[in-house]
Amino acid sequence: xxxxFGHHQWWPGETPFEVCAGAILTQNTSWTNVEHAIANLxxxxxxxxxxxxxxxxxxxAQLIRPAGYFNVKARRLRAFLRVLVEEFHGELxxxxxxxxxxxxxxxxxxxxxxxxxxxxLLLYAGGHHxxxxxxxxxxxxxxxxxxxxxxxxxxxxxxxxxxxxxxAKTERLDYWxxxxxxxxxxxxxxxxxxxxxxxxxxxxxxxxx
DNA sequence: TGCCAGGCCGGGT
DNA sequence: ACCCGGCATGGC
Numbered sequence: 250x251x252x253x254f255g256h257h258q259w260w261p262g263e264t265p266f267e268v269c270a271g272a273i274l275t276q277n278t279s280w281t282n283v284e285h286a287i288a289n290l291x292x293x294x295x296x297x298x299x300x301x302x303x304x305x306x307x308x309x310a311q312l313i314r315p316a317g318y319f320n321v322k323a324r325r326l327r328a329f330l331r332v333l334v335e336e337f338h339g340e341l342x343x344x345x346x347x348x349x350x351x352x353x354x355x356x357x358x359x360x361x362x363x364x365x366x367x368x369x370l371l372l373y374a375g376g377h378h379x380x381x382x383x384x385x386x387x388x389x390x391x392x393x394x395x396x397x398x399x400x401x402x403x404x405x406x407x408x409x410x411x412x413x414x415x416x417a418k419t420e421r422l423d424y425w426x427x428x429x430x431x432x433x434x435x436x437x438x439x440x441x442x443x444x445x446x447x448x449x450x451x452x453x454x455x456x457x458x
Numbered sequence: 459t460g461c462c463a464g465g466c467c468g469g470g471t
Numbered sequence: 472a473c474c475c476g477g478c479a480t481g482g483c
Binding site for chain 2: 283325360362364384
């Protein structure tokens with residue numbers, strides 16, 4: 250995948266906080282919609298923890314409207330912000346202090362943050378080694394019969410992490426980040442829900458038979 | 459036009 | 472422990 254797409258290390262977002270907001274906003278939503286919402290947050294000048302938390306929920310909801318589910322997501326953003334501001338002084342670095350499992354549980358305890366969002370925050374905003382399983386990952390793995398279509402999140406996650414290169418895995422955060430980014434590229438361009446392009450997919454050599 | 463996108467929660471069996 | 476409905480916009 251890396252040879253095919255180049256290094257990506259991917260998550261759109263200029264700051265760790267923007268990554269966090271984007272991760273919540275993109276839940277079950279295409280990224281183009283999220284871009285509009287983030288543009289609104291930027292032009293309103295509220296793209297930092299304390300300023301955003303000071304905003305009434307209804308106003309926040311209007312700003313993120315293009316991302317869809319805007320009422321739900323305004324509530325979820327505020328649940329995240331409440332913990333960040335009230336328990337960690339509004340400092341993301343402090344939120345991410347601790348071993349990966351501990352911080353992951355901390356994030357999962359916030360209403361609106363499930364396993365995928367937690368792992369996205371850990372990996373792309375927190376500098377933690379934690380693999381992100383998303384719809385693309387599941388589809389790619391199940392189509393290759395590397396897992397069942399109904400496999401639990403944590404099972405697929407463990408499977409993904411077990412296939413990482415031992416050396417790069419311990420030494421390079423960007424290797425973890427790139428691995429997930431590569432799967433997204435494959436998912437978008439080749440392992441699509443309809444009209445898959447398996448013939449041209451860089452993972453084709455790994456197909457059974 | 460209809461279908462779907464990088465989930466997650468809460469209530470009901 | 473599962474299962475399912477709800478949440479909503481913009482792009483193809």
